[in-house]
Amino acid sequence: MTRIEFMQGNTACAEGALAAGCRFFGGYPITPSTEIAEHMARRLPKVGGTFIQMEDEIAGIASVIGASWTGTRSMTATSGPGFSLMMENIGYAAMTETPCVIVNIQRGGPSTGQPTMAAQGDMLQCRFGSHGDYSIIALSPASVQEMYDLTVKAFNLADRFRVPVFVMSDEVIGHMRERIEIPETVPIVPRNGLEQGVLPFAAGEDKIPGFPEFGRGFGVHVTGLTHDERGYPEATDPKIHAGLVGRLVAKVEDARHEIADYSVTSEGAEIVFITYGPTTRTVRQLLHDRPEAGIGHLQLRIVWPFPEKVLQAFPKARAFIVPEMNLGQIAREIQRHTCVPVVSVPKLGGELHTPDELAAVLEGLL
Amino acid sequence: MRREVRFSGFGGQGIILSAVILGRAAALYDNKYAVQTQVYGPEARGGASMSAVVIDDEPILFPKVTRPDIYVIMSQQGFEKYGVDAPEHAVMLVDSDLVHSRPAACTCIEIPATTEAKKTLGRVIVANIVMLGAVVTATGVVSTAAIEKAVLDSVPKGTEELNIKALQRGFALGEEKKA
Numbered sequence: 150m151t152r153i154e155f156m157q158g159n160t161a162c163a164e165g166a167l168a169a170g171c172r173f174f175g176g177y178p179i180t181p182s183t184e185i186a187e188h189m190a191r192r193l194p195k196v197g198g199t200f201i202q203m204e205d206e207i208a209g210i211a212s213v214i215g216a217s218w219t220g221t222r223s224m225t226a227t228s229g230p231g232f233s234l235m236m237e238n239i240g241y242a243a244m245t246e247t248p249c250v251i252v253n254i255q256r257g258g259p260s261t262g263q264p265t266m267a268a269q270g271d272m273l274q275c276r277f278g279s280h281g282d283y284s285i286i287a288l289s290p291a292s293v294q295e296m297y298d299l300t301v302k303a304f305n306l307a308d309r310f311r312v313p314v315f316v317m318s319d320e321v322i323g324h325m326r327e328r329i330e331i332p333e334t335v336p337i338v339p340r341n342g343l344e345q346g347v348l349p350f351a352a353g354e355d356k357i358p359g360f361p362e363f364g365r366g367f368g369v370h371v372t373g374l375t376h377d378e379r380g381y382p383e384a385t386d387p388k389i390h391a392g393l394v395g396r397l398v399a400k401v402e403d404a405r406h407e408i409a410d411y412s413v414t415s416e417g418a419e420i421v422f423i424t425y426g427p428t429t430r431t432v433r434q435l436l437h438d439r440p441e442a443g444i445g446h447l448q449l450r451i452v453w454p455f456p457e458k459v460l461q462a463f464p465k466a467r468a469f470i471v472p473e474m475n476l477g478q479i480a481r482e483i484q485r486h487t488c489v490p491v492v493s494v495p496k497l498g499g500e501l502h503t504p505d506e507l508a509a510v511l512e513g514l515l
Numbered sequence: 516m517r518r519e520v521r522f523s524g525f526g527g528q529g530i531i532l533s534a535v536i537l538g539r540a541a542a543l544y545d546n547k548y549a550v551q552t553q554v555y556g557p558e559a560r561g562g563a564s565m566s567a568v569v570i571d572d573e574p575i576l577f578p579k580v581t582r583p584d585i586y587v588i589m590s591q592q593g594f595e596k597y598g599v600d601a602p603e604h605a606v607m608l609v610d611s612d613l614v615h616s617r618p619a620a621c622t623c624i625e626i627p628a629t630t631e632a633k634k635t636l637g638r639v640i641v642a643n644i645v646m647l648g649a650v651v652t653a654t655g656v657v658s659t660a661a662i663e664k665a666v667l668d669s670v671p672k673g674t675e676e677l678n679i680k681a682l683q684r685g686f687a688l689g690e691e692k693k694a
Binding site: 324427503 | 535538539542543548549550551552553554555556575576577578579581
């Protein structure tokens with residue numbers, strides 16, 4: 150039976166993870182993500198899982214990668230400087246094709262910045278923060294309900310694509326409490342297992358190798374060095390490197406339209422707001438208050454890989470307005486996929502755009 | 516109808532908990548929609564803290580409070596930071612023992628919540644619950660039955676009786692002062 154709760158976003162994230170079968174959390178508490186670690190510390194031992202508070206975030210993500218290789222659904226959660234510390238090992242997870250879920254409750258940066266205030270300033274860092282070319286998946290919830298639902302989805306995507314998947318939330322949604330419906334069960338998409346006799350890093354058409362089940366006699370070498378299909382280091386062969394990194398990127402990017410998760414409102418609109426995360430709520434309020442303005446809205450729940458075809462859903466668009474709690478990180482991404490003028494509405498300081506602020510931008514364009 | 520409630524006081528008074536309980540009452544027991552948010556600094560206790568609840572019959576789109584209808588002010592610093600500009604249409608409940616200023620434009624209801632908690636109930640810690648009870652009967656923002664259930668959900672085991680007593684004291688004070 151569905152359960153109705155009045156729940157905080159961070160708690161909903163932890164509950165979603167547990168429902169998705171997450172049984173390992175390794176991390177280090179940091180505002181404004183701490184409630185996720187607290188909740189997992191309380192709940193995991195009761196469901197046969199393990200919570201470890203590591204010495205820092207570098208070790209936190211390292212423990213998650215190790216746990217994932219045992220076949221356990223594993224996660225960490227962090228904010229601000231903690232996310233920066235994780236970057237090297239995120240690249241390691243991408244290179245070793247380790248499924249894991251990383252939650253970032255974004256706060257104002259750079260550096261220690263604004264620990265208790267909201268931001269969306271890490272949207273490019275989650276995509277490009279580790280060195281080298283790779284690809285990841287990033288989700289962005291706009292409500293406590295979506296925090297739960299998208300955390301479940303993050304685990305399924307991580308296992309399917311064998312990539313780090315990010316829940317890129319923020320202090321607004323993380324700390325907000327609202328009504329949530331918790332379903333009795335959630336869809337679980339397990340990892341594809343490696344078949345005996347198949348090389349551990351050989352991939353078929355979907356470019357995703359099967360995952361060797363721990364304890365079944367697979368002798369797998371896991372390395373951050375460029376490796377061949379056996380998993381052995383081959384760090385000087387240009388073809389092997391190009392093939393491996395090309396596959397790591399393509400396995401995610403090729404699926405971008407298939408996995409795209411978004412909502413479209415008023416396809417015939419000339420002026421269209423594009424949002425992800427909490428600014429979605431401001432735009433919905435504006436649409437509600439100004440039905441006569443004929444505004445369109447695109448909410449992205451998966452931001453990376455960026456599903457650029459969705460921009461074609463608005464054939465009459467003459468402006469895309471992109472409010473973000475950063476200096477226009479995703480507005481730039483949108484810009485490179487469209488001829489429609491993109492109006493970036495950046496906001497720094499830690500507070501969500503208000504409906505009045507967006508109404509003023511709209512007035513300037515009508 | 517959308518109603519916005521803003522609570523302010525100092526960290527440690529239970530300002531955030533008050534808002535959580537009010538939101539819970541509306542969302543779970545009055546069959547409405549509610550969103551609770553907060554503003555706080557890195558300091559744990561002593562600083563001005565603010566929390567807010569939006570309650571509506573329809574799903575809540577913009578989650579933050581922009582034009583509060585009800586102010587609940589429990590410290591002088593909280594008044595100065597979050598209450599001083601209260602508009603004419605609003606109603607403000609102040610803890611009359613701790614807040615010296617009064618709003619210039621809006622209706623003000625004085626509730627001696629801290630004295631009541633200390634003297635009548637013997638525990639200053641329930642001042643926020645006294646205040647919450649007064650808010651409910653003075654404004655009707657949620658039902659008394661809903662807030663009672665939400666208080667019982669939210670307080671530590673063993674303190675239920677004390678908290679319900681505090682809430683009922685608040686109901687009486689709010690009823691008394693609302694006219």
